[in-house]
Amino acid sequence: MPKIADIEDTPNPNAVKFTLHEPLTWGITHSYENAEQAKDDALSCALFDIKHVSNVFYVDKWLTVTQDGEADWPALVRLVAVPIRAAPAAEAQSAAAVFAARTSIAALSEEDQTRLDAINTMLDEQIRPHLKNDGGDLHVVGLDGNQLSVHYQGACGTCPSSISGTLRGIENLMKSIEPDIQVVAV
Known part of the structure; x- marks a missing residue:
């Protein structure tokens, strides 16, 4: 399970970046603009279940959560940290799978x-x-x-x-x- 190393503001006032100690993926990007798009991704589904989360993006050792602008960031960060910490770290992926995902x-x-x-x-x-x-x-x-x-x-x-x-x-x-x-x- 990934441990959060750092939480940073981004130039987008509605987005926060989480840097992790362990990777969630090996070079494969996961980007979802709504819960429907994320339906097959357990981590993103858990994040979209949190009120005000409007976008989830993650790759390797970092994850960005965007909110709708209606939430208090300190409170929202505490909520989204729970599913992030519960997510499994990336398993070893073959180079072929990573290459196929980038094409x-x-x-x-x-x-x-x-x-x-x-x-x-x-x-x-x-x-x-x-x-x-x-x-x-x-x-x-x-x-x-x-x-x-x-x-x-x-x-x-x-x-x-x-x-x-x-x-x-x-x-x-x-x-x-x-x-x-x-x-x-x-």
Whole structure:
């Protein structure tokens, strides 16, 4: 059972990041925007059963809980800590399972897959570490011509700066490898 190492505020005033001593997963992201999406995930279901929880995002040794803005954070943190502490730590997963979970866009041409690989490498090196530090992440959901579609997760999903400043920053960075690319949040 994971022990909580730290609890941090995020740039999103409605989200708090929990850093754990043991991992919940090995590289596999779990992101849920409501209880229905989380129905097959015991930890997330337990968190959504708590009044005011509106989003759950976790990967490896950290978990972000977002609330609807109506709860008192100190009281809510005490409530959400219970299912987090009760969750099982990650079991050893095969490299194949982790790789399969990271493969997200099917049916790309070989050329587009090469483009996507370069985009993901840049995101992994220059964007995702900062988003993860703030309790969030982003997932590439599409590459269609010159349009890259991304979906924010965790604290970034409802953070006002994600849709404006962060999105523009990502697009400007992507333009360094593809000058005509447009990045949209979905």
